Amino acid sequence: MRLFRAFAATALAGLVAADAVNDLENKGRVALDATIAKSTTCSNDKLQVRREWGDITPEARREWIDAVLCLMDTPSKLDPATYPGAKNRYDDFVVVHMNQTLSIHGTGNFLVWHRYYVYLWEKALQDECGYKGTQPYWDYGRWQADPLASPLFDGSDTSLGGNGAPRTLKEKREMRSKRQFGGGGFGGFGGGGNGGGCVTTGPFKDMVVTLGPMAAVVQPAPAANPQANGYGSNPRCLRRDITATLGQNYGKTTDIVNTITNYPTVVAFQNFLQGGQGVHGVGHFTVAGDPGGDFYISPNEPSFWLHHAMIDRIWTIWQSQDYENRRMAMQGGTRMMGGGPAQTLDDPVEMNVVGPTYAIRDLMSSVDGPGPFCYVYE
Numbered sequence: 001m002r003l004f005r006a007f008a009a010t011a012l013a014g015l016v017a018a019d020a021v022n023d024l025e026n027k028g029r030v031a032l033d034a035t036i037a038k039s040t041t042c043s044n045d046k047l048q049v050r051r052e053w054g055d056i057t058p059e060a061r062r063e064w065i066d067a068v069l070c071l072m073d074t075p076s077k078l079d080p081a082t083y084p085g086a087k088n089r090y091d092d093f094v095v096v097h098m099n100q101t102l103s104i105h106g107t108g109n110f111l112v113w114h115r116y117y118v119y120l121w122e123k124a125l126q127d128e129c130g131y132k133g134t135q136p137y138w139d140y141g142r143w144q145a146d147p148l149a150s151p152l153f154d155g156s157d158t159s160l161g162g163n164g165a166p167r168t169l170k171e172k173r174e175m176r177s178k179r180q181f182g183g184g185g186f187g188g189f190g191g192g193g194n195g196g197g198c199v200t201t202g203p204f205k206d207m208v209v210t211l212g213p214m215a216a217v218v219q220p221a222p223a224a225n226p227q228a229n230g231y232g233s234n235p236r237c238l239r240r241d242i243t244a245t246l247g248q249n250y251g252k253t254t255d256i257v258n259t260i261t262n263y264p265t266v267v268a269f270q271n272f273l274q275g276g277q278g279v280h281g282v283g284h285f286t287v288a289g290d291p292g293g294d295f296y297i298s299p300n301e302p303s304f305w306l307h308h309a310m311i312d313r314i315w316t317i318w319q320s321q322d323y324e325n326r327r328m329a330m331q332g333g334t335r336m337m338g339g340g341p342a343q344t345l346d347d348p349v350e351m352n353v354v355g356p357t358y359a360i361r362d363l364m365s366s367v368d369g370p371g372p373f374c375y376v377y378e
Contacts, residue, residue, distance in 0.1 A: 020257050021141070021317070025377065028320025032367050032376055035323065041369030048375040050313070053136045053306060054143075054151050055378075060133050061151070061158040065203045068302060070129035072207070077353040085211040085225070085233040089128065093121060094211050094291075094300045096352050098230060101214075101296045101336075108332030108343025111270060111315045112363050117299075118308050119373060120355040134375065137309035140282050141253030147242055147286055152303065160302050161202025164195035164240040164289055167219070193243030196289065204302055207238040214296035218289050230296060238301070240289035251282035260318045266329040269318055279314065283307030313377040316366050328364050 036042050053061065074089040086095050097104075097117070104113045118135060125131040143150035148163055155162030196218055199205050213222045214230045218239055226232035256279060263269040274280045284298055284307065292301035299305070319326045334340040334347070345361035362371040 020253055021139070021260075024257065024260055024321065025313075025317050028317050028323070029376065031320050031323035032316075035327075035365065036367050036374075039368040039374075041371075042367050042374035046374045047367075048134045050134045050137055050309060050375055050377050052139045052142065054139075056133070056136055058158040061136075063131060063133055064125070064136060065158070065160075067125040067129040067131035069203065071124060074128060083231045085227075085231050087210055087233070089124060090300070091211060092353050093117075093124075094297055095231065096354055097299045098211065098214070098296045099352070100350075103334060103336065103340075105295075106274060106332075106336040107334055108330050109334075109347065109349065109360060110274065110332070111312075112330065112360050113349055114308050115312045115315070115366070115373075116349050116351070116355070116358065116363050116371075118305060118312060119375075120351055121305055124354065135309050136306055137313050137377065138283065138303065138306035139310060140247050140251035140279060140286070141256050144244065144247030144251045146244055147247065148244075152306070153242055153287075155201030157203055159202050160306075161199045161204045161238075161240075163193065163242045164199050164238075165197030166194055167196040193241045193245075193288070195239075196241040197239060198237035199240055204238055207302075208235050209238055209291050209297075209300055210235050211300065212291055212297035213294050215294050216290055217285075217293035222290050236290070238289075238291075240287055240292060240301075242287055242289075244286070246282045246286050250277050251279055251286070255279060256314060259314060260321065263318075264322075265331075266326070267331050269315075270332070273311070273314070280311060283310060312366075316377060319365075328361065330360060330364065 036044060036047065068090070071090040072088050076083070076086040076088055076092050078086045078092055078095060080086070083095055086092055100113070104110060122135040125135075138152060143152065147153050151158065152160050153162055199207070210233050212225055212230045212234065216222055218241060222236055223234060225234045259269070259273055259279060263272050272278050283303075285293060287293070287301060287303050289301070291297040292303065319329070328345065330343065330345060332343050334343050343360070345359065345364075347360050348357050349360055349363060350357045358371050362369065363373070365371070366373045366375055
């Protein structure tokens with residue numbers, strides 16, 4: 001009873017704190033609604049609403065989970081000779097991310113590429129697996145006190161599963177000695193939880209990861225892929241090393257609000273978002289493990305999709321605070337490590353077998369075309 005009361009108090013505090021983000025969202029919704037009213041591609045009768053995992057019913061959570069499991073049971077559309085590790089439609093999405101990793105992070109297209117990527121995932125769940133809902137998101141600030149007590153990772157059949165099994169004492173010593181971490185600026189926090197082994201609870205406990213690794217941050221490291229490019233078949237269990245440290249330091253509701261309100265230019269906004277103290281790293285390395293902590297294959301971790309829906313929500317709220325000036329705000333290079341031409345609104349966003357190609361400018365609004373979007377967050 002004492003544990004329940006403590007969790008209830010934490011959840012209530014998270015809900016109250018979330019009001020600060022909701023206030024910004026409600027303020028910006030005025031501009032989004034005005035855009036919908038004038039749009040020729042989006043209307044209120046078509047509008048889809050994405051909600052936080054804790055705000056959808058247990059039945060709706062099961063439906064999303066079942067649709068993800070369906071993608072895992074649907075054959076890949078990729079050439080098996082080139083991508084022998086791509087066994088199913090879920091893997092197709094992972095390969096698309098692997099192919100473009102160094103040109104979609106720290107670049108001008110980071111936000112818009114992942115917006116379209118999550119949308120195509122949502123559409124695959126709906127069109128290929130009969131899912132009737134929308135893509136839920138993960139509000140870090142709401143659950144930062146204890147992710148493992150949240151409905152996302154509590155290990156129940158309506159969660160994404162629990163933590164990985166605890167590492168042995170020897171493995172923990174190796175972890176400390178190697179100071180593995182996820183992302184610059186996160187010190188030794190990423191992957192520093194009490195897990196690290198196979199996930200043994202929840203609907204994804206039997207999930208098999210086949211692609212990669214490419215840049216693992218978990219100990220012991222997974223066996224090397226039979227192909228240097230990571231596309232070979234390398235079956236292994238889903239592993240997690242969930243920790244509250246990142247969320248408590250960088251993923252609080254105040255951190256999310258500051259990200260939206262303190263960075264008026266798109267360059268400053270996206271640089272902070274992706275930087276060492278930004279919430280992008282929080283979503284990835286709170287979970288860590290394999291594939292969650294691997295820069296290239298991280299979409300193979302089911303929580304990736306809720307995490308990047310939240311990143312898109314934060315961007316949508318940021319855009320909506322000054323929509324006229326921010327709707328088409330995009331700036332940056334085309335290569336993560338530098339070099340290459342500057343990104344332009346006419347550059348293509350290519351998704352291989354998971355979706356058609358659009359120009360960046362067509363995907364800059366979540367509520368207007370000529371791109372396919374017609375959704376908001378609540």
